[in-house]
Amino acid sequence: MKQWARWVSAMAAVLSAAAAQAVEPLRVSAIPDESPTELQRKFAPLGRYLEQQLGREVLFVPVNDYAAVVEALAAGKVDLAWLGGFTFVQARLKTGNALPLVQREEDAKFTSKFIANVDSGINTLSDLKGKNFAFGSPSSTSGHLMPRHFLAENGIDAGTDFANIAFSGAHDATAAWVASGKVQAGALNASVWDKLVEQKKVDTSKVKVIWTTPSYYDYNWTVRGTLDAALQRKIAQAFLALDPKNPAHAEILELQRASRFIATKPENYQGIESAARKAGLLK
Template structure:
């Protein structure tokens, strides 16, 4: 009997010890999981397939620097990237200034870096008003009553700042224009102006220079009417991203020194930015009705 009681007591103690061991499992499960992959979104300021191919070298670079998988996402339009960020489907996004101030109305995000422009040697670049070289339009004020092409409605240098320059010239959009066209991208706007499909258009200066250099656009067929400096495209992260990972991402940008990669990313180098750098874009977007745009 004593032996039997000893056996039962030993068995009960073993069960109790197993139970204690299991009680630690939930606590272990509560430990934060390491992020599987970094999801990076890019605005389609040109044809989406071109953008994804252009940034493949950057994806590989970032993946190596962070020692984790990096996935690229390019939507069919600017609002698609905003939607993806707002729905927590992206960790990092490359926005235009306008797209960023639109997105921050819906998502908890903040900018971290932007490119230093090779032309201006600052974090700012030019938005242009352009017209066919043979046109009688010679200044922004001459666009009144004409057919005008914007890029995507949420483009900073293809929509917001062209409106800003037109407004400064006393032209209200769309009331003072014969017709308004949204081409969807800077490359399409350049082609429309070159071919005379429209009388004038708004475009990013850097992209126009690239298109001319590639021979896609004939520079002799386009003239610049006016230009305005714009704060560079911000790389943005969601507020909830691990701070250590965010710091590594920022450092990865600051460390880029490969001339081929910098050229592909249209940058001399990269510099840190904050929300304050986009105060003008937000102010003008509110004034011109572009925080929640409708064509």
């Protein structure tokens, strides 16, 4: 009987280890709209929180550009990704089933800022004509697509009215380019601009805001459509449970620049898709 008990105990240990190995880590990525070190800093406490809520390891998978996130979701190499509205549209069209779970409350009314070097003589949108201008990434919602869309609504064709267009690759890089005079003006995410000013990482004696866009839907957390439905629900519940009154949660929300997270749906991004098609940015 003792040998039998030992055998049962050993088998239970083996099965327990096997079960633990069967719980695969959640692989998370994000569009590189800020520097890699900043993305890692913002994600670290959120990753730890998700591990606690989901009962599994959470791995952050960095990528080099926006397109790489879309490809990773489509190939099943990441499970959850922080996407801009335009990147979500691209992922949805490519995969057919990428699903936005939650967004920050702020993302339902997001805006972009147009900024100019103070020595450029630029004070209004019409002053941008004939100047050197920087967008962020070509796939950025708040750093390219929507600024380009609103320029067109104000009679400015980004393809012909600027002396030169450059893509900085990230919002903080755009602010740095304008402040240094590398370009005379640019457009970036309003939230990043506010953070740069708050943290004194941009010299407001050298760069100023000349215009803020109307609001639009932007960022969200998207899962690959083939991810287990029960796990999708757990992920959404974890984000929705973040409470600013809880000190541990407040740190996470502050780093995410969110007052709270709310549910979202694909239909919220139809306006983004329409703007992208009008701009010729979707094939």
